[in-house]
Amino acid sequence: MNTNGVVLDALGDSTRRSIFESLKAAPRSVGELAEGLPVSRPAVSQHLRVLKEAGLVSVVKDGTRRVYRIEPDALLPLRDYFDEFWTEALERFREAARKETG
Amino acid sequence: MSTVTTEAVRKTILVDFAPAEAFELFTAKITSWWPVRTHSYGGDGVMEVVLEPQVGGRLYEVTDGGEQDWGSVLAWDPPHRFLLDWQIGEAGGTEVEVRFSPERPGSRVELEHRGFSAADPRERYEGGWDVVLAPFVESASKNA
Numbered sequence: 001m002n003t004n005g006v007v008l009d010a011l012g013d014s015t016r017r018s019i020f021e022s023l024k025a026a027p028r029s030v031g032e033l034a035e036g037l038p039v040s041r042p043a044v045s046q047h048l049r050v051l052k053e054a055g056l057v058s059v060v061k062d063g064t065r066r067v068y069r070i071e072p073d074a075l076l077p078l079r080d081y082f083d084e085f086w087t088e089a090l091e092r093f094r095e096a097a098r099k100e101t102g
Numbered sequence: 103m104s105t106v107t108t109e110a111v112r113k114t115i116l117v118d119f120a121p122a123e124a125f126e127l128f129t130a131k132i133t134s135w136w137p138v139r140t141h142s143y144g145g146d147g148v149m150e151v152v153l154e155p156q157v158g159g160r161l162y163e164v165t166d167g168g169e170q171d172w173g174s175v176l177a178w179d180p181p182h183r184f185l186l187d188w189q190i191g192e193a194g195g196t197e198v199e200v201r202f203s204p205e206r207p208g209s210r211v212e213l214e215h216r217g218f219s220a221a222d223p224r225e226r227y228e229g230g231w232d233v234v235l236a237p238f239v240e241s242a243s244k245n246a
Contacts, residue, residue: 079218083111086213089141090115096135097117097124097208 010054015039016047020070023057027069110216117209121202124209125181128200129153138163143170161186173198188215 011017019033030048034041048068051057056074059066117124127135130153138148144165153161159175176197177185183201196217203210 075218079109079111082215082218085141086111086113086215089137090113090211090213092135092137093128093211094115094117097119097127099118099208 010050010056013047013050015043016051019044019047020051020056023068023070027060027062027067029065029067033068110214110218112215113213115211116205116207117211119208121204121209122181124211125184125202128202128211129155129180129184155180188217 011020015037018037022028022033022036030041030044033048034044037044039047048057048059052059052068055071055077057068058071059068061067119127132153133151136142136151138151139145142148142151142163144163144167147165147167148163149166150164151162152164153159154175155178157175157178159178160171161173161175162169162171173186173188175184176187177183177199181202183199186198186200188196188198196215199214199216201212203212
């Protein structure tokens with residue numbers, strides 16, 4: 001399993017994408033995240049674990065609270081994925097745009 | 103940490119076709135070269151890829167099951183450039199710009215895919231993970 005696969009799988013679930021989106025606005029605790037979503041706290045914790053394992057979020061201490069935040073480099077793997085995606089697509093295009101000589 | 107800017111993906115290639123011809127191949131004839139097996143929702147089941155040639159036009163794939171949007175046209179300036187909202191999924195997305203200019207042996211084609219910003223909610227990318235790549239999750243996982 002490569003890194004991109006992990007990231008894309010982590011974001012392949014709509015609840016996890018919602019959690020990720022919430023954390024873009026500000027770091028939040030599990031409880032705060034659960035309040036804004038139609039899922040239980042344990043479910044939120046489970047989703048956070050997947051996001052954390054994919055390197056998309058991290059947990060930090062804020063006083064006595066544990067809050068989750070977006071990893072600054074979270075989107076690098078996705079960007080790298082597209083780098084390869086376009087390399088392959090453009091190579092196909094270049095071949096298609098080749099003029100026969102002779 | 104309030105703003106994270108991730109560099110855009112930028113690609114440049116030179117092709118034999120002149121700009122007008124290259125622009126047409128890239129857009130009107132996209133089905134003839136796009137690698138649908140790896141770069142689509144439907145894989146080998148994709149019969150056609152359509153890029154509607156106007157601002158507001160759709161970019162989508164066609165399979166037995168119907169149509170699946172990839173994005174929409176934000177700017178259309180043949181044979182020089184076009185700009186896509188790379189949408190795939192729901193509202194919002196990253197942007198893909200493709201520019202064509204004359205250069206031997208035919209054209210320089212420059213592609214920029216931008217908007218991979220994680221943490222600044224003010225950017226237009228907000229709302230956007232549905233966008234991103236749901237369709238490619240499967241192929242990425244398969245290749246892993």
